[in-house]
Amino acid sequence: MDREGRILIIDFTNFADYPIGGYLSFAKSLMESFGPDLALTGITTNDKDPVGKWFKKTINGSVYDFFAMARYDMSKTRHLIPDRLVSYLLLKYYRNRILKINISNIFLQRQELLISFAHSGAGNICYCFAGLENPLSISKYRYASFISEWFERVFFRRLKFVTTILASGDDNAIKEMIMRSKGELSENLVTKFPTRINTDIFRPLNKDEVRKKLNLQGSSTILVTTGRLAPLKGWKFMIDCFILFSKSVSDCKLYFIGEGEDYEKIQDYISINNLTGKIILAGKKRPDEIALYLNAADLFIMGSYKEGWSTSLIEAIASGVPACVTNFSSAKEIIVEGENGLVIDGHNEDLFAKAMIKALKIPRPVRNDNVVRYSSDKLRSDLLRYWKIA
Numbered sequence: 001m002d003r004e005g006r007i008l009i010i011d012f013t014n015f016a017d018y019p020i021g022g023y024l025s026f027a028k029s030l031m032e033s034f035g036p037d038l039a040l041t042g043i044t045t046n047d048k049d050p051v052g053k054w055f056k057k058t059i060n061g062s063v064y065d066f067f068a069m070a071r072y073d074m075s076k077t078r079h080l081i082p083d084r085l086v087s088y089l090l091l092k093y094y095r096n097r098i099l100k101i102n103i104s105n106i107f108l109q110r111q112e113l114l115i116s117f118a119h120s121g122a123g124n125i126c127y128c129f130a131g132l133e134n135p136l137s138i139s140k141y142r143y144a145s146f147i148s149e150w151f152e153r154v155f156f157r158r159l160k161f162v163t164t165i166l167a168s169g170d171d172n173a174i175k176e177m178i179m180r181s182k183g184e185l186s187e188n189l190v191t192k193f194p195t196r197i198n199t200d201i202f203r204p205l206n207k208d209e210v211r212k213k214l215n216l217q218g219s220s221t222i223l224v225t226t227g228r229l230a231p232l233k234g235w236k237f238m239i240d241c242f243i244l245f246s247k248s249v250s251d252c253k254l255y256f257i258g259e260g261e262d263y264e265k266i267q268d269y270i271s272i273n274n275l276t277g278k279i280i281l282a283g284k285k286r287p288d289e290i291a292l293y294l295n296a297a298d299l300f301i302m303g304s305y306k307e308g309w310s311t312s313l314i315e316a317i318a319s320g321v322p323a324c325v326t327n328f329s330s331a332k333e334i335i336v337e338g339e340n341g342l343v344i345d346g347h348n349e350d351l352f353a354k355a356m357i358k359a360l361k362i363p364r365p366v367r368n369d370n371v372v373r374y375s376s377d378k379l380r381s382d383l384l385r386y387w388k389i390a
Helices: 022-037 083-101 111-117 142-161 171-180 207-213 235-248 263-272 287-296 311-318 349-359 376-386
Strands: 007-010 038-044 054-059 062-071 105-108 124-129 164-167 190-192 221-226 252-257 279-283 299-302 323-326 341-344
Touching (some): 007 022, 007 083, 022 062, 022 376, 038 083, 062 083, 083 111, 105 111, 111 124, 111 142, 164 171, 171 190, 207 287, 221 287, 221 311, 235 252, 235 263, 235 299, 235 349, 252 287, 263 279, 299 349, 311 323, 323 349
Parallel strands (some): 007 038, 007 105, 105 124, 124 164, 164 190, 221 252, 252 279, 299 323, 323 341
């Protein structure tokens, strides 16, 4: 790809391991597909990186043009000033310096960055909805709800400056989002574009061998959930369901893989319910480590209230483990009922716990042909099919 055809990704991440979540996962998939044909604008967590200017940065063996808008401390998961506001202001401040790299193809997936960046003549912009909800309506900062409607109106108006609009969500979620735009968007302008996974990493492995490697030998029934430790991911609901589940399956353990702002709250809830040793907060793991935990599991669970196209769920299904999940966006397109998992409407603990027991009986490795088609090795060709690079 020549210089005129390069792509600039602007995001609020270090493009390596902070902050974890769907935005970073998809950015890393793009990096796997395009390599140094990309230029990256984000944040840094390295004390030696310069801030406010372009420099060369090596990430996973590849050298990228990199522009850090700020330096962040990886140990902090919640800040006094919301990251969305900080990223909006930083991009507005550094915009002209960033564009000195002279790349016209811009990829964005955060609404606040689009609002900050997009205007007439801004370039050949591809915007990908990482989630189809209004982010301020579900923000962990309560005061964000007061400006959520105004925020979304401004965002939808900015979309007129976007060349290509992609959406990581199911058909119903896309239609609902288009209705919220109140005429600013139409179905023909939005292309469904699920998130991607590395199927060389997320694939079925021998459960006994994996358990031995993780030092999880024994006959315990192991449940695993992955993702950010946050209220919308339904951690309390999953723990309550696990308590009911354990009454029928006595020798069982639940592993939370990930980190987030509710870590201490979850630890406290585990302690209060005398579940220490039964529920384990395993922390952040590399993708290859996550794949091992998934393959070691008898069941994958998710109790989310809101999701886009769930990367965590397709990673689990690709790994051949049966799943029991709530009915969030994309769940019923990823789960083939009874063949690779079960989807439960609502958040009724008793119903979900009974479904967990039923899902355990699904033979493994489960059917996964409906998710391996979203392999990251097809991302480059799929993206360029819809987004014409200038």
